[in-house]
Amino acid sequence: MIAPRDPRLAPIADKVLRGERLNFQDGLTLYATPDLNTLMRLANLTRERLHGDKTYFVHSMRLEFTNLCYVGCTFCAFAARKGEERAWDYDADTVVEKVREKYVPGLTELHMSSGHHPNRPWSFYPEMVSKLRANFPDLQVKAFTAAEIEHLSKISKKPTLDVLRELQAAGLAAMPGGGAEIFADRVRRQVAKNKVKAEKWLQIHREAHSLGLRTNATMLYGHIETLEERLDHMHRLRELQDASLADFGGGLHAFIPLAFQPMGNSLAQNLGKTEYTTGLDDLRNLAVARLYLDNVPHIKGYWVMIGSELTQISLDWGVSDIDGTILEEHIAHAAGAQSPMSLSQQKMIRMIQQAGRTPVLRDAFYNELQVFGAAQAAD
Numbered sequence: 001m002i003a004p005r006d007p008r009l010a011p012i013a014d015k016v017l018r019g020e021r022l023n024f025q026d027g028l029t030l031y032a033t034p035d036l037n038t039l040m041r042l043a044n045l046t047r048e049r050l051h052g053d054k055t056y057f058v059h060s061m062r063l064e065f066t067n068l069c070y071v072g073c074t075f076c077a078f079a080a081r082k083g084e085e086r087a088w089d090y091d092a093d094t095v096v097e098k099v100r101e102k103y104v105p106g107l108t109e110l111h112m113s114s115g116h117h118p119n120r121p122w123s124f125y126p127e128m129v130s131k132l133r134a135n136f137p138d139l140q141v142k143a144f145t146a147a148e149i150e151h152l153s154k155i156s157k158k159p160t161l162d163v164l165r166e167l168q169a170a171g172l173a174a175m176p177g178g179g180a181e182i183f184a185d186r187v188r189r190q191v192a193k194n195k196v197k198a199e200k201w202l203q204i205h206r207e208a209h210s211l212g213l214r215t216n217a218t219m220l221y222g223h224i225e226t227l228e229e230r231l232d233h234m235h236r237l238r239e240l241q242d243a244s245l246a247d248f249g250g251g252l253h254a255f256i257p258l259a260f261q262p263m264g265n266s267l268a269q270n271l272g273k274t275e276y277t278t279g280l281d282d283l284r285n286l287a288v289a290r291l292y293l294d295n296v297p298h299i300k301g302y303w304v305m306i307g308s309e310l311t312q313i314s315l316d317w318g319v320s321d322i323d324g325t326i327l328e329e330h331i332a333h334a335a336g337a338q339s340p341m342s343l344s345q346q347k348m349i350r351m352i353q354q355a356g357r358t359p360v361l362r363d364a365f366y367n368e369l370q371v372f373g374a375a376q377a378a379d
Contacts, residue, residue: 002042006035009042012291016042019049022292024235030288031227036280043287043318050297051320055357056366057348060109060324063098065090065128069115071147073192075181075223077264079115089117092128096135103136106345108363109324110136112143113178122156126170133171140173140364146204147179150196160200161207168211174364175208177216177256183236184229191223191267202240209244209251214365216300217252221285222260222277223267230285234292241295253366254298254321257285259305282306283317290318297366303351308343312355322348 002013012026022030030039066089069079080087090098099110110132125144132141144152144167152167153160164172181191183198196204205215217240219233237255244251259277262268290299301319303311304326311322325345343351345361349372352359359372 002038002045004035004038006033006038009033009035009038013038013042016046016291021294024231027231027234027288027292028228030291031231031284036284039284039287040317043290044316046290046294047299047318047320053356053358054320054360054371055315055352055355056298056321056360056362057345057352058109058324058362058364059106059345060111060326061099061102061107062111062326063095064114065095065098065112066114066117066120068117070118071116071192071194073181073195074267074270075191075220075260075265077261082118092124092131095128096131099132099136099139103139107139108369109140109142111176111324111326112141113145113148113176116148116151120155122152122158125152126166129167129170129172141171142174142176142364143167143172145176145178146201147196149175149204150200160204161210164204164208164211164213168213172213174253175205175213175215177218177252177254180218180233181220182225182229183233184225187223187225187229191220198236202236205251206240206244209248212248212250214250214253216254216256217296218256218258220258220260222281223273224271231288231292234289238293238295241293245295252296254300255289255293255296256300256302256323257282257289258302261305277306279306279310279313282310283314286314286319287317303343308347308351312351315352315355315357322351324348 004010004013008029012022012029015022033039067078067080068082068087068089129141129143132139149160149163152163156163179196180201182188188198208215217237219230221230237252241251259282262273262276286299286301298321299318300321300323301311301314302323325343325348349359360368361370362368
């Protein structure tokens with residue numbers, strides 16, 4: 001029995017307890033309520049119905065094969081132009097060597113998302129995936145955001161569905177969720193006007209689902225968007241997932257809110273913004289996502305953006321996945337992320353255990369590879 005202090009939450013709590021879907025107004029009420037204790041309890045109830053105490057993580061490597069990009073998103077501090085001293089651009093063989101340099105036994109996922117290269121031919125991308133699979137057959141390649149897929153469609157002059165088919169044939173296992181930012185046109189025109197449009201992003205993910213590729217979805221928050229626009233973003237993802245589940249039996253694995261990092265980008269400079277999102281905003285956002293996105297299996301607390309300490313707390317706020325070891329991340333850190341560049345597997349296990357949860361090592365498909373119990377806590 002949950003007795004909210006905020007009377008507006010009483011009918012919402014009843015819906016959650018009965019397993020009924022929340023409507024848009026319910027979501028706005030969750031964003032507005034001062035009754036954070038009830039919000040947390042409802043999100044945790046939903047999380048535990050789905051996953052119990054299990055909390056998932058992956059032994060992963062992050063690799064950005066180039067930071068050259070012509071798109072010009074105002075929130076980005078990662079992209080570089082040709083000729084800049086800080087620019088890098090790896091060919092396929094160098095990508096293989098970069099992975100080999102950091103490869104350790106047990107690594108299961110290679111996560112790649114990079115800039116929109118102004119000159120690389122289409123053939124480079126399936127070749128890179130193919131070489132990675134040939135050299136690391138046990139490594140699952142999760143790569144190319146929907147924004148990158150649209151870019152590859154343009155340079156190849158192929159429909160996005162054909163681009164996905166060819167990348168899948170080369171060995172692509174799954175897609176990350178980047179490029180979503182905020183779907184609302186008002187915001188998108190100001191933060192990512194040259195990037196894939198919201199409708200196309202959703203279409204590309206639906207096409208990936210039709211091929212059996214599973215994907216994630218992100219949302220960049222904490223800049224100029226309204227709470228209504230955050231919820232609209234989630235609503236469109238919920239509709240996408242409904243359709244993909246009905247037509248293809250699966251779709252999105254996880255929803256990943258990404259907290260805006262206010263350093264080194266023109267959006268923050270123009271806003272005069274130097275502060276990070278607050279812990280309460282981060283936690284509220286995760287809890288609302290868990291309650292509203294009832295058809296998405298996992299809400300991910302991305303420790304790179306919100307820090308490992310808050311990520312631990314988020315496991316009581318609806319989060320069931322904390323991403324991975326990563327080994328080295330550059331996109332968020334270029335914009336001022338204050339977290340480490342990577343975390344060890346043992347550190348991730350302890351983070352989860354110290355929060356009173358059961359760590360589960362997974363792969364890119366959310367297959368459970370190892371479940372860690374209390375016995376490992378003292379190791």
